[in-house]
Amino acid sequence: xxxxxxxxxxxxxxxxxxxxxxxxxxxxxxxxxxxxxxxxxxxxxxxxxxxxxxxxxxxxxxxxxxxxxxxxxxxxxxxxxxxxxxxxxxxxxxxxxxxxxxxxxxxxxxxxxxxxxx
Amino acid sequence: xxxxxxxxxxxxxxxxxxxxxxxxxxxxxxxxxxxxxxxxxxxxxxxxxxxxxxxxxxxxxxxxxxxxxxxxxxxxxxxxxxxxxxxxxxxxxxxxxxxxxxxxxxxxxxxxxxxxxxxxxxxxxxxxxxxxxxxxxxxxxxxxxxxxxxxxxxxxxxxxxxxxxxxxxxxxxxxxxxxxxxxxxxxxxxxxxxxxxxxxxxxxxxxxxxxxxxxxxxxxxxxxxxx
Numbered sequence: 335x336x337x338x339x340x341x342x343x344x345x346x347x348x349x350x351x352x353x354x355x356x357x358x359x360x361x362x363x364x365x366x367x368x369x370x371x372x373x374x375x376x377x378x379x380x381x382x383x384x385x386x387x388x389x390x391x392x393x394x395x396x397x398x399x400x401x402x403x404x405x406x407x408x409x410x411x412x413x414x415x416x417x418x419x420x421x422x423x424x425x426x427x428x429x430x431x432x433x434x435x436x437x438x439x440x441x442x443x444x445x446x447x448x449x450x451x452x
Numbered sequence: 453x454x455x456x457x458x459x460x461x462x463x464x465x466x467x468x469x470x471x472x473x474x475x476x477x478x479x480x481x482x483x484x485x486x487x488x489x490x491x492x493x494x495x496x497x498x499x500x501x502x503x504x505x506x507x508x509x510x511x512x513x514x515x516x517x518x519x520x521x522x523x524x525x526x527x528x529x530x531x532x533x534x535x536x537x538x539x540x541x542x543x544x545x546x547x548x549x550x551x552x553x554x555x556x557x558x559x560x561x562x563x564x565x566x567x568x569x570x571x572x573x574x575x576x577x578x579x580x581x582x583x584x585x586x587x588x589x590x591x592x593x594x595x596x597x598x599x600x601x602x603x604x605x606x607x608x609x610x611x612x613x614x615x616x617x618x619x620x621x622x623x624x625x626x627x628x629x630x631x632x633x634x635x636x637x638x639x640x641x642x643x644x645x646x647x648x649x650x651x652x653x654x655x656x657x658x659x660x661x662x663x664x665x666x667x668x669x670x671x672x673x674x675x676x677x678x679x
Contacts, residue, residue, distance in 0.1 A: 352484060353484060353487055353488070355480065355483075355484070356480055356481065356484040357460065360460075361477045361480070361481075362477070363477075364477070364481065367481070390496075397488075397489070397492050400488070401485050401488070401489060404481075404485060405481075405485065408481055412474075412478065416474075
């Protein structure tokens with residue numbers, strides 16, 4: 335059961351679900367992508383309208399811009415998020431290894447210092 | 453376990469479930485954009501003043517709406533296959549437990565150390581203590597160590613059942629006469645709940661699964677063997 339947050343714990347953000355299913359608050363990178371997509375949509379659609387004065391075609395360009403910019407931001411952000419997770423995992427493993435093996439013959443720092451002094 | 457009216461996935465307790473959540477987010481974003489596009493197309497169809505009853509071909513449009521869905525499917529399939537093969541990785545489990553489904557309870561066998569066997573029945577409402585969860589708590593939990601790869605061998609003694617723990621990303625059918633295997637590595641201690649996931653009779657909804665994951669140091673001291 336999801337308990338009430340302990341004092342000091344960050345509160346879970348209220349979920350805002352676009353189209354009833356995409357939780358932009360609690361999905362990493364979603365809010366960022368949708369916001370940039372909206373900005374891209376407005377820029378593309380309005381810019382097209384300024385040059386052509388065609389309303390419907392400008393709306394089409396706006397929607398296309400929204401989809402492309404959202405997708406582009408999404409993939410870029412998720413790629414960085416995945417890299418960050420891998421780095422966090424490596425750091426966690428190294429910290430655990432250091433705590434476990436410090437001072438023993440398996441200490442990675444001792445091996446590294448030994449090889450550099452040779 | 454899930455909180456009231458929860459629709460989304462539970463928080464992950466294993467690396468595989470973390471990957472599944474990431475893939476789910478990825479697929480959901482693609483689905484959202486497709487739905488957005490379809491809604492816009494519907495809006496255009498409903499508001500257009502144009503009527504053309506003599507359209508004969510539209511080669512460019514047909515090319516686009518053939519190639520684009522193929523690309524989208526590839527974008528979804530590649531991460532999906534990656535996770536599929538990840539779940540089949542052999543990771544040298546340090547502990548094996550057999551889980552046998554019955555109508556309507558589970559039997560667990562810890563045969564690695566001494567042959568401990570016990571049944572796990574749902575706690576009837578009359579026997580619940582304050583704080584216990586209705587339809588989820590059991591009399592004997594499955595106690596396992598955290599951060600140790602565990603192999604579950606799942607089978608059934610009578611009809612089809614399914615051993616499922618959402619937070620670990622596990623769901624494996626219990627089939628009579630067949631031994632199915634699943635492995636997992638839990639990343640944090642706690643009590644995790646699941647329910648039978650294959651219709652198996654009148655009390656199918658009343659044979660839950662409860663995993664109690666404890667630190668390896670405490671598990672090695674042997675509390676699970678002092679029933």
